[in-house]
Amino acid sequence: MSKIKMAAPELAHVQVDGMTREAFLARSAIAAGTVYGVATVGPFVREAFAQEGGGDLEILNFALTLEYLEAAFYTQAVKQVSGLSGQAREIATTLRDNETEHVDALTQTIKSLDGTPVKAPGVDFGEAFASQGSFLETAQTFEDLGVGAYNGAGPMIESKEVLAAAASIVQIEGRHAGVIRLLRGEQISPSAFDKGLGMQEVLDAAKPFIKA
Amino acid sequence: MNESKTRAPHEVQRSALDELRQEPGSRAQFLKMVGGAGAAGALSVLIAACGGDDEKDTSSSSGSSSSGSSGGGASKADLEIVNYALTLEYLEADFYQQVLDSGEVKDKKVGEVAMEIAENEQEHVAALTATVEKLGGKPAARPTTNFDSVLEGGEKKILETAATVENLGAAAYLGQAGRIKSKEILAAALSIHTVEARHAAVLNSVVGKSIVPDGAFAKPAAMPEVLKAVKPFIKS
Numbered sequence: 001m002s003k004i005k006m007a008a009p010e011l012a013h014v015q016v017d018g019m020t021r022e023a024f025l026a027r028s029a030i031a032a033g034t035v036y037g038v039a040t041v042g043p044f045v046r047e048a049f050a051q052e053g054g055g056d057l058e059i060l061n062f063a064l065t066l067e068y069l070e071a072a073f074y075t076q077a078v079k080q081v082s083g084l085s086g087q088a089r090e091i092a093t094t095l096r097d098n099e100t101e102h103v104d105a106l107t108q109t110i111k112s113l114d115g116t117p118v119k120a121p122g123v124d125f126g127e128a129f130a131s132q133g134s135f136l137e138t139a140q141t142f143e144d145l146g147v148g149a150y151n152g153a154g155p156m157i158e159s160k161e162v163l164a165a166a167a168s169i170v171q172i173e174g175r176h177a178g179v180i181r182l183l184r185g186e187q188i189s190p191s192a193f194d195k196g197l198g199m200q201e202v203l204d205a206a207k208p209f210i211k212a
Numbered sequence: 213m214n215e216s217k218t219r220a221p222h223e224v225q226r227s228a229l230d231e232l233r234q235e236p237g238s239r240a241q242f243l244k245m246v247g248g249a250g251a252a253g254a255l256s257v258l259i260a261a262c263g264g265d266d267e268k269d270t271s272s273s274s275g276s277s278s279s280g281s282s283g284g285g286a287s288k289a290d291l292e293i294v295n296y297a298l299t300l301e302y303l304e305a306d307f308y309q310q311v312l313d314s315g316e317v318k319d320k321k322v323g324e325v326a327m328e329i330a331e332n333e334q335e336h337v338a339a340l341t342a343t344v345e346k347l348g349g350k351p352a353a354r355p356t357t358n359f360d361s362v363l364e365g366g367e368k369k370i371l372e373t374a375a376t377v378e379n380l381g382a383a384a385y386l387g388q389a390g391r392i393k394s395k396e397i398l399a400a401a402l403s404i405h406t407v408e409a410r411h412a413a414v415l416n417s418v419v420g421k422s423i424v425p426d427g428a429f430a431k432p433a434a435m436p437e438v439l440k441a442v443k444p445f446i447k448s
Contacts, residue, residue: 101428151402155395167389171409171430178410189410192335193403
């Protein structure tokens with residue numbers, strides 16, 4: 001019964017009921033590959049499995065990179081988008097604060113696991129802040145991407161504490177996505193199921209906003 | 213319209229669908245209603261990965277909770293979680309159906325949102341039912357619900373209740389995430405969890421509540437808490 005101490009106190013409440021070491025090992029990509037054969041593990045895990053396999057720390061750093069991007073995006077948006085409506089401004093501010101908290105919590109979690117948190121990436125959001133419309137459109141891209149990224153990584157997470165933290169965060173990303181879509185007059189969910197995305201798929205989508 | 217593309221081989225989708233079609237009654241009916249292929253197809257990928265020669269728990273033996281022994285197949289505990297989720301989805305689907313039938317929601321935009329959510333919940337019911345069957349389990353029965361007190365309360369009460377139910381649903385899925393043993397079922401649960409989260413935040417926004425009532429980290433709800441909260445709406 002190995003218990004990982006979460007450094008981030010905000011995450012303490014998301015720890016869930018006990019599970020044996022075997023049980024969460026069985027959930028790891030390697031175990032699944034052994035049991036089912038890699039080919040049958042399915043699209044939810046296959047891509048990421050092929051590329052990474054670096055365990056929870058890599059997943060956490062992957063998530064941290066995305067959260068850094070999102071936090072920077074909303075921080076700049078609140079300052080730069082001119083004529084942001086009351087509701088859009090309120091949402092942008094809430095999202096900025098949430099993403100910043102995610103960055104802090106993930107950074108502390110990585111440190112508590114003796115990992116090295118990735119640095120904040122350089123960002124370039126192009127013309128996203130030219131108008132409220134372009135801001136919200138890009139925000140929707142980010143939030144849907146965040147949902148897919150966490151949902152794709154979730155089943156590969158070995159530690160139940162890290163999984164609980166990731167699931168707690170992805171619910172917030174889902175909430176963001178829904179509200180942005182509502183404000184834009186879009187379907188609040190593109191599908192009844194938010195399919196997980198592979199890491200490479202996510203990184204490819206995020207790349208245009210990363211400046212090296 | 214925008215069905216997520218599944219990459220499963222066709223025969224996999226067909227076999228899951230065939231199973232569903234053989235089921236008379238409500239399941240097959242509303243599979244037709246929501247455009248069966250999409251609904252069943254979405255999770256057939258997951259289901260396929262769980263199938264094969266996994267231990268099949270019939271839901272007969274009661275009591276003992278020894279399950280985590282085999283290396284990642286569908287355990288009895290996982291089946292119970294999927295059936296728990298199915299019960300909640302039945303409740304949600306019924307609720308929206310009754311809300312839409314009541315004609316109490318007058319606002320056009322809100323009505324469209326309710327319609328979209330209703331369709332999502334119906335797809336969740338279909339997918340979870342198919343998942344239980346594929347795992348060799350017995351799907352939970354559709355509960356008999358009673359939302360009269362809510363419906364009689366008018367639009368405001370209806371929307372507030374919808375928001376409460378969605379926030380509870382999201383918390384319920386979050387509460388199970390760490391307990392699910394099969395990674396395929398976990399992936400399925402996660403894919404539904406964030407859709408409930410979208411619903412919750414949108415409805416919170418509609419009724420003027422915080423879109424993130426727990427702050428930046430969502431709180432889970434355990435099974436007894438959730439079941440107690442929905443009990444008033446279940447007649448049997």
